[in-house]
Amino acid sequence: MKPSTTQEKKADKLWNRFNPNNQDKFWKKYEHLLDKNKEPQQASKDHFLTPPTSWIFRPSTSNxxxxxxxxxxxxxxxxxFGISILQSYGVISLVVPILSFLLVVFFEVRKLNTFQVxxxxxxxxxxxxxxxKHMLWKDIASMRIxxxxxxxxxxxxxxxIKTKMGKTQKFRFPMSNSHQQEFINLMEAKNIAITDKSDKGGFWSFLMDQI
Known part of the structure; x- marks a missing residue:
């Protein structure tokens, strides 16, 4: 048996107090109870029917x-390497290796772009x-992967990305194949001309793009 909700219990109590000689007061309370019950249901329904207004496409796990x-x-x-040269040449000798390390880190992390629609x-x-970087949809002429x-x-x-002003911008596109297809479908739904020129590459590239 389905357990009674709080609203059902209140309705039962209200019916138990029903007085034929004072029906106006009863029906006002009963209608108020029904209205209170409808509000959360309608809010839940509206939330379910409202489509998302923002989509986020992050880099794949493999990237x-x-x-x-x-x-x-x-x-x-x-x-x-640092321990070795530190013992031989002192702290100043670590400047170049550390700068090289920072450049490598920056070069690698700059590939991990996230796209928000x-x-x-x-x-x-x-x-x-x-x-x-932000672009208005009305300024975008086409996209090509x-x-x-x-x-x-x-x-x-x-x-x-080619703008209607004739400018072209390129960005690393590190998402998985499934998210890429979802992105393409979303662009088509927004009437953005998009073409996919990215073949599957070698076996290893194809495998990594799945993750």
């Missing part, structure tokens, strides 16, 4: 993991490299 591994490896090399604005963020080839035969994706 985060790859960046972390590289930074850890460079950190270990810096510590090992809002009602009127498209945002590109990267808190680690202090990237914060490409796969580039870097050092050591490494491949990665970029998104090329």
């Amino acid at each position: 985060y993991a790859k960046t972390l591994v590289i930074i850890l490896f460079v950190s270990i090399c810096l510590i090992a 809002e009602d009127k604005v498209f945002g590109i963020y990267n808190k680690l490299s202090f990237t914060k 490409e796969r580039k080839r870097g050092q050591k035969n490494e491949t990665y994706r970029v998104i090329v």
Whole structure:
């Protein structure tokens, strides 16, 4: 048996006090009780029917993991190398290795862009490299996703955004395949011309893009 709710218990108590000689007062209380019961239900229904106004597309797990591994490896090399040269040449000799380490870290984290799709604005963020870019949808002419080839035969994706003023901007596009397809569908729903020129790359690239 379904347990009685608080509103049902109040209704039962109200019916138990029903007086045919004073019906106006009863029905006012009963209608007030019904109105109170409808309010949370309507609020819940409205919340369920309201579509999201913002979508966030973060880098894939594999991209985060790859960046972390590289930074850890460079950190270990810096510590090992730093101890050796510190003993031989002193603290001043650590300046160049530390600066090199910071450059490597910055170069790696700047690849981890997050894309935010809002009602009127498209945002590109990267808190680690202090990237914060906004574009109005009405200013965007088209988008194109490409796969580039870097050092050591490494491949990665970029998104090329062309504005209606003729300017072109490129950003690393490090999301997974499933999120990429979701992003493309969302752009098409917003009537933004978008093409996907990123082939699957090699087996390893294809595998990493799934995560």
